[in-house]
Amino acid sequence: MSVVLDPAAERIPAPPVPAKPRGRTAALRRFLPYLRPHRNKIAAATALAILAVLTEIVIPLLIARIIDGPIAGGHYGSAIPLIAVVLALGLLQALGTWGRRRMVARPAAEFEVAMRAKIFGKLQRLAIGNHDSWESGQLLSRAMDDLATLRRFVAFAGPFLVLHMVIVPVGLLVLWILIPPLGAAFTVLAVPIVAACYRFVQRYEVASRRSQDQSGDLATIAEESAQGIRVLKAFGRGPFLAARFVRQARELRGTEMVKVRLDATLWSTMVGLPQLAIVFALGYGGYAVVHGQMSLGTLVAGITLATFLQWPIIWTGFLLSELNDASTASDRYWEIQDIPLLITDPPDPDPLPAAVRGDLRLEHVRFAFPGARAEVLRDVTLHVRPGETVALVGAIGSGKTALLNLIPRLYDVTGGSLTVDGVEVSRLRLDDLRTVVTAAFEEPVLFSASVRENVALGEPEATDADVRAALEIAQATEFVEQLPWGLDTRIGEQGLSLSGGQRQRLALARAVLGARAGGSAGRVLVLDDPLSALDVDTEERVQARLRSVLAGATTLLVAHRPSTAALADRVALLADGRIVAEGEHDQLLRTSTRYRELMGGA
Incomplete structure (x- = not known):
């Protein structure tokens, strides 16, 4: 992944998504179908919470009876049954709280896992052009941080918002009955x-969205800095990126401080105003008790109930913050899910031929990257016959890699026709097409997994013997055997513990294994300059072994070196968005000045 060093660089805008439903909680409500399998447990947990809190309303009423009855009359023994009931209610409250936590924990965790799987699956299905339009940190924060926020809302904030909608009206009704003025x-x-809550919700929503977006930007810088650490150290640009990271961290801190100030204002309002009511209760209640207008038990019950009611009111501020964070997280989640899939299986796909030959044909193919005005390919016509190897040669930026990406439908053509065995690739199921087409790219992508898993990525059923045979062809056996655990060695994220040539040979071995699986006949190999990082001696040895693989497969490979182009049966020269010359390597060296210049005058 590239490291952006321009301090004035703006965050890459996300692609447009369909308009969201109106209302702050509209995006949250879209999760209801995914919570439906857990609705019984969530409802039971909420009911237990309501039951536990209702006991706190009943207990003050019992205390009033104890004070005005047995205690006022001096019959302390008769208070024991009422005290036992208070203890039982306290135990019921504790059990209700314990049960709520136990019952809601698993559904919330399962919901989080299911939503993570859903967004990961969507990211896998999105076209490469969509990924190019998003920063990786933004995608990562949506798949990780936002879903953690949603899990907390499902497990805690959501049920307690429902709880307070029940408890506060019930408590106020009891308070009206006990002490109407209070x-x-x-x-x-x-x-x-x-009014304070309404103002808070309006302003906090904006700050919450800005905070989560800035967190995504910060994650992008951290990820790019970690992956590009060699470049940063080589150019001495670590301090520059550190300063940029700190600057954006400070911007995030500023946004978080805005949220803190809004929270503080709301909490002070929530805490302060109920205290005024309690002060009023003490003054009015004390006067009423002294003048015989109210019993002492009623006053104690009223103040106890008022003290209890202030906590749901106070916690409403926190719950509203959680609601806003969850609403923002759900907006960001559905922004990804609502991106239309550009490259999908056709509604009525054509089947692969019974015997795949690997006849690859491009006719008047045009292509422009999504959002770009200029076409990279304007009129490409090329026929690669079954079992033939064609080298694609052209200047930097001529569209060689773009052309290769069209064959497995990483991008779709914008015009013309691209067929395999006479069937348009857009008419095939993606799984069928990518079973036939095997690719190796110039920039080898390896995963934080074992050597075996990386090489057998496209053929998970491959045996160790298959993997070793592919490594032998790619001339990777020697260095793999020197790794601490051989095939079982985890090579680290992006394979950065290996040299460029070693990474490229593992990626080539992956393509070779895919081509050899079930026999290479009928397979289409797409190789983007697969030998560019190899030294001359290693390249020569790889070429000698690679010929046996290419002999049975239909191969289109990008070549920059004369030695790589010499591997091919035929060479196609790409320039100005079209094929301008075709022929054998030696023939083009004699007849094409442009080709001779590209090959360094060889």
């Missing part, structure tokens, strides 16, 4: 609380 005071104070 109930009225709480109801009046609800107006500024609601």
Whole structure:
């Protein structure tokens, strides 16, 4: 992945997505079908939470009876049954809290896993052009951080929002019955609380989205810096990237401080206003008790209930923050899911021929990268016969790699026809097409897995003997045997623990294994300058072994060296978006000035 060193570089804009449904929670509601399998457990957990909290409303009423009855009358023994009921309710509350946590934990975790799998699957199905339009950090933050936020909402914030919608009205109703003036005071104070909540939601939503986007940008810089550490060290640009990272981290900190200030304002409102009602209850209640207008037990019950009610009100501020974060996370999640798939299986696919020959034909093919105005390929006509090897030669930027990407449908042609055995590649199922087409790219991509897993990526059923045979052809056996655990050695992320030539030979071995699986006849090999990182001696040995593989497969390979072009039965010269010359390597050296210049005058 490239490292962007331009301090003025802007974040690459994401591609347009379909308009979201209106409403702040519309994106959250789209998850309901995926929560439906867990609805019974989530509903039961919420019911347990409501039951546990309702006991806190009943307990003050029992305390009032204890104070006004047995304690006021001096009959302390008769208070024991009521005290036992209070203890039982306290135990019920504890069991309800324990049960809620136990019941909601698994559904929330399973929901998170299912949504992670869904977004990972979507990322795998998106066209390469879509991936080119997104920064990797943005995709990573949506698949990881945003889903963790959604899991917390499902497990905690969501059920408690429902809980408070039940508990606060019930508590206020009981308070109105016990002490009507105190109930009225709480109801009046609800107006500024609601206004504060409304203002908070409007402003926090913007800050929350900005924060999560900035987190994605920061993840991109961290990832690119880790992957490009060799380049940064070689050019001494580590301090520059560090300064850029710190600058964006400070921007994120500023956004987080905006969120903190909004939270602080809301929390102070939520905490302060209910205290006014409690102060009013103490003053009014004390006066009423002294003048015989209210019993002491009723006052104690009312103040206890008012104290209890202030906590759901206070926690509403935190829950609203979580709701906004979850709403923003769901918006970002569905932005990925709503991207239309550009490269898919056709509705009514054509079958592969019973006997695949590997006849590859391009007729008047045109191609432009998504969003680009200029076409890279304008009128390419090329026929690669079954079992033939054709080298594709051209200047840098002539579209060689783009042309190769069209064959396995990593991109789709924008005009013309591309067929395998007479069937348009767009008419084949992607799995069928990519079973026939095997590719190796100039920039070898390896995964944090064993050597065996990397080489057998396209043929997971391959035996160790198959893998070793492919490594032998790619001249990779010697260095693989020197690795600490041979085929079982994990080669590290992107294979950066290996040299460029070693990585390229493993990628070539992967392509060779794919071509040899079930016999190379009928297979289409697409090789993007597969020997560019090899020294002359190793290249010569690889070529000698590679000829046996190419002999049975239809091969189109990009070549920059005369030795690579000499591997081919025929060479096609690509220039100005079209094939301008074809012939054998030696023939083109004699007849084409442009080809001779590209081959260095060989």
